[in-house]
């Protein structure tokens with residue numbers, strides 16, 4: 001079986017269209033962008049003849065099994081529902097949505113349509129995540145003890161719709177690795193906002209903070225994930241990653257992007273010594289190209305930890321194999337809602353907020 005896929009939004013989407021073209025289970029690939037100049041430029045470069053000026057027109061066309069949305073965040077909730085209602089499978093860039101009501105609506109839309117929805121979370125298909133997973137599975141970390149996540153990125157000069165964007169509404173890259181490794185959800189969150197947005201940084205979301213720092217209490221265990229998100233008013237270079245700590249070892253994200261990760265191993269306590277010695281090693285995780293079809297391996301060196309071909313492969317395979325994708329709507333909501341609740345907490349001066357249980361891990 002092969003499927004035909006429409007890629008919508010040709011900023012980030014221009015990276016994904018060629019991966020679909022190369023996938024052995026994908027037949028035709030079409031592209032859509034609201035900007036006709038961009039559509040022509042990308043489609044010509046990739047040799048794609050099927051082009052649509054809008055999602056409406058693409059969905060009105062016969063055929064086409066699946067749609068991958070890479071449009072601005074404010075369109076995700078509405079467009080995902082539109083795609084699912086049209087009877088197509090739908091992949092969406094993060095975040096799933098920015099309100100709890102929309103998360104519920106997308107779960108209902110997935111269930112009603114009986115089609116696959118997948119949130120394309122790059123962090124859990126990165127080479128760093130594959131390495132963390134193998135350290136945990138091989139026992140090298142011991143029992144999980146603590147997580148840290150950071151996403152620090154200056155959004156000045158980004159398209160206007162990012163202005164004043166609540167940082168915690170984009171928490172999934174920094175938090176989902178913890179939830180995936182611990183196989184759990186967030187029970188409650190306390191978050192503080194730091195650095196009130198200056199008038200020139202306030203956008204449609206209203207008053208808020210340049211930086212938000214949250215403590216997420218994970219369910220069913222005694223674990224905490226400590227996540228800092230910042231999009232404005234922070235004089236620091238880009239950092240987007242996670243660190244995981246066990247009682248026998250740890251894997252830490254580099255302080256500067258591009259540097260090696262640090263792997264730690266707690267050694268036995270020698271007689272008469274205070275504190276167990278720790279060995280440290282630099283590590284550059286190789287990723288898991290062996291999990292990809294041969295034709296996609298050449299994309300495994302790409303951005304976001306080489307995650308893009310893995311995401312495409314999981315979305316396409318889930319459709320072809322008639323099974324749920326790894327990050328279906330319930331899992332996506334489980335990873336997205338904590339950030340929505342964290343921003344609420346920050347607006348309420350750090351009040352503890354309970355996070356809904358979507359029944360997924």
Ligand SMILES: NC(=O)c1ccc[n+]([C@@H]2O[C@H](COP(=O)([O-])OP(=O)(O)OC[C@H]3O[C@@H](n4cnc5c(N)ncnc54)[C@H](O)[C@@H]3O)[C@@H](O)[C@H]2O)c1
Pocket residue numbers: 008009010011012013032033034035038054055070071072073075093094095120121122159304
């Ligand atoms: N690591 C990650 O997972 C990651 C990284 C970057 C971006 N993203 C997500 O990808 C999405 C796109 O990001 P971007 O940086 O490419 O955004 P962008 O604003 O640079 O580009 C969006 C594109 O979509 C087009 N567009 C806008 N509205 C449209 C509509 N209604 N129908 C069709 N096309 C439309 C625009 O013309 C533009 O070409 C965002 O949701 C962002 O959050 C995720």
